[in-house]
Amino acid sequence: MNSMNIGFIGAGNMASAIMNGMMKAAIVNTKNIYVSDMDTEKLSILQDKGVNTNINNTIIAEHSDIIILAVKPNIYSAVLKELSTVSNIHKKIIVSIAAGISIKYIKSFFDCEVKVVRTMPNTPALIGEGMTVTCFEEPVSKDEFEIVNQIFRSIGKVESISENYMNEVIAVNGSSPAYIYMMIEAMADAAVMRGIPRNIAYNLVSQSVAGAARMVMETGKHPGELKDAVCSPAGTTIQAVYQLEKSGFRSALMDAMEKCTEKAIELGKKYS
Known part of the structure; x- marks a missing residue:
């Protein structure tokens, strides 16, 4: 995979998290990362790190084996119309990370058969503790799907599921960190309220939540x-x-x- 070029259309927080995860895991070299964005300041920072940048989406797509939207x-829709003009787009893997965007919708913009992998990561990916759900259909091969999964394993854990459930997993996966933050x-x-300093309170609660989650994962109970x-x-x-049950928690x-x-x-x- 080290020889493959990975392209990003957009240089926001999730793109940065994936780039950092891949580089930290040493599954891709900086010189093999290509990024486009309208924000030239973001591109300048990435360029200083050795990343290939351009404001033109099609140029980035042309140089990339995998294109992460x-x-x-x-x-x-605007980005997909641009990508439809790339002559060898059928040879590339297009990866969606947005909620609600179906594989069928992405394919509808192309005259040829294209390879699409749909994913749903979440924001803990920013610290390498993400949970990403992935799915695919032909003509993506199992080996190609595994390469995409490897990218997302660099920012946390990965589970694969039928696309039929991709909208349903948003509540479990994409949105769920918000519920935990509220708790x-x-x-x-x-x-x-009971007098514990706030900074200590946040540390106590956060570690307790993190520890409880790890107990579920590691004990299997x-x-x-x-x-x-x-x-x-x-x-x-x-x-x-009892009080939580009484309150309908x-x-x-x-x-x-x-x-x-x-x-x-x-x-x-x-x-869809």
């Missing part, structure tokens, strides 16, 4: 079993759990995710 969904903020506020292990009879934890989360999914499906209808 790191732009907002409302920009996709961390609320727990820290409660600690501050059901979250309910892990919860039960913390709840001593007539103890403090079971009292807190779990149903509120499930309702929120349902609304998120409904919105994702609604947006996806524009790009």
